[in-house]
Amino acid sequence: MDSGKLSGGRIDCYYMEDDAAIASAVKTYLEGKGCQVSVLPTVAEARRALEKRLPAVVLLDWSMPDGSGDALCRWMRARWKELPILFLTVKGDAGEVVRGFQCGADDYVTKPFDLEILYSRIRAILRRAGEGAGDTLSCGGITVDQRRAVVTLEAEEVPLSPLEYQLLLFLMRNKGRTVTRSQLLERLWDENGNFVNDNTLTVAMKRLREKLGRPACLKTVRSIGYRLEDAV
Numbered sequence: 001m002d003s004g005k006l007s008g009g010r011i012d013c014y015y016m017e018d019d020a021a022i023a024s025a026v027k028t029y030l031e032g033k034g035c036q037v038s039v040l041p042t043v044a045e046a047r048r049a050l051e052k053r054l055p056a057v058v059l060l061d062w063s064m065p066d067g068s069g070d071a072l073c074r075w076m077r078a079r080w081k082e083l084p085i086l087f088l089t090v091k092g093d094a095g096e097v098v099r100g101f102q103c104g105a106d107d108y109v110t111k112p113f114d115l116e117i118l119y120s121r122i123r124a125i126l127r128r129a130g131e132g133a134g135d136t137l138s139c140g141g142i143t144v145d146q147r148r149a150v151v152t153l154e155a156e157e158v159p160l161s162p163l164e165y166q167l168l169l170f171l172m173r174n175k176g177r178t179v180t181r182s183q184l185l186e187r188l189w190d191e192n193g194n195f196v197n198d199n200t201l202t203v204a205m206k207r208l209r210e211k212l213g214r215p216a217c218l219k220t221v222r223s224i225g226y227r228l229e230d231a232v
Contacts, residue, residue, distance in 0.1 A: 010036040011126065012055040016046045016072070017088070018065050022111070026059070026088075029115040030122075043067035050076065054083060056129075057122055060105070062089035062096070070103045077104030084125040088118070094223040098180060101224065106177045124229060128176030137172040139228045140217030144172050153212055163188075164208045167201075171218070171228045180225040 011034060017023040018041040027037040038055070040046040043064050058076065062069040069087065076083055087100045092110035100108045106125050109118055137144045143152045151158045151168060160168065166188050171179060184201055205226065209218060219227045 010034055011057065011122070012053075013037045013057050013059060013122070014040055014046065014049060014055045015059040015088075016040045016043075016064065016069070017059070017061045018042065018063075019061075026115065026118070030119065033119050035122075041065070043072050046072060047075070050080075054080060057084040057086065057125060059086050059088045059122075062087065062091045062100075070099060073100070073103045073105055082129060084129045086121060086125060088113070097224055098182075101178060101180045102182065108178070124176040127230070128174070137169075137175070139172060139175055139230055140215050142168075142172075142212055142215060142217070144169055153215075158211055160208070160211060163204050164211065167204055167208055168212075171226060175228045175230070178221050178225055178227045182225075184225065 011030075013030060013035045015023060015026060015037050017026070017039060020041075023039045023041070027039055030037050038049065040049055041064075043066050046064075060069045060073060064072070069089065073085055073087070076085060085105045087105045087108045088111070089096075089100075089108075090111040091097075091100075097108050097110075106128070107121050109121060137146065141154050144150075145152075146169070149165060151160055151165065167184065170184065170187060181198065181201055185198065209215070212218065217228055217230060219229060221227055
């Protein structure tokens with residue numbers, strides 16, 4: 001299977017959508033922005049295409065004629081941990097959005113949507129995916145030196161508790177991706193055997209924000225979680 005993220009210098013995008021009118025509008029716009037868009041109207045076609053070649057990014061509808069987008073998302077995430085996946089769907093209540101992130105999506109855009117905003121979201125996901133696992137992570141003047149476990153704000157060291165540091169590190173490693181509260185609770189605490197309640201996360205995030213000077217790059221996604229994001 002080929003796995004190049006760029007095809008002929010263009011952003012290679014798979015769009016899983018069975019509505020021909022919507023698919024055509026999105027494809028036309030994105031190709032005008034330098035993308036190469038393959039529309040895949042069924043789960044079966046999507047799976048066959050993915051097994052032949054991985055794209056730079058996947059746009060995924062929730063309702064497919066031969067299956068569900070959330071099941072397809074889980075199937076993709078189980079095989080390709082770093083494949084950028086963005087839900088593009090009419091399903092927009094908080095519970096459905098949370099389900100989308102829980103099954104492995106990196107972002108979630110609801111219909112109707114602005115094509116320019118969609119393209120900005122795609123760019124943000126690709127920036128995150130393109131970041132290496134180097135020693136230094138940064139966002140909005142905040143820098144994390146993973147080797148030394150040191151955090152600086154505008155070159156000034158910021159003392160954090162171990163819990164605050166792990167929270168910031170996890171958000172940095174997922175920059176550009178919305179991280180749900182349940183993901184944070186599971187990844188930062190539950191997997192280590194330290195079971196805490198939801199209020200602990202709220203308090204830790206509040207203290208982290210205060211120590212970092214309430215940075216604009218650290219965003220709350222209402223009813224869902226948080227996201228670190230550079231300005232688009």
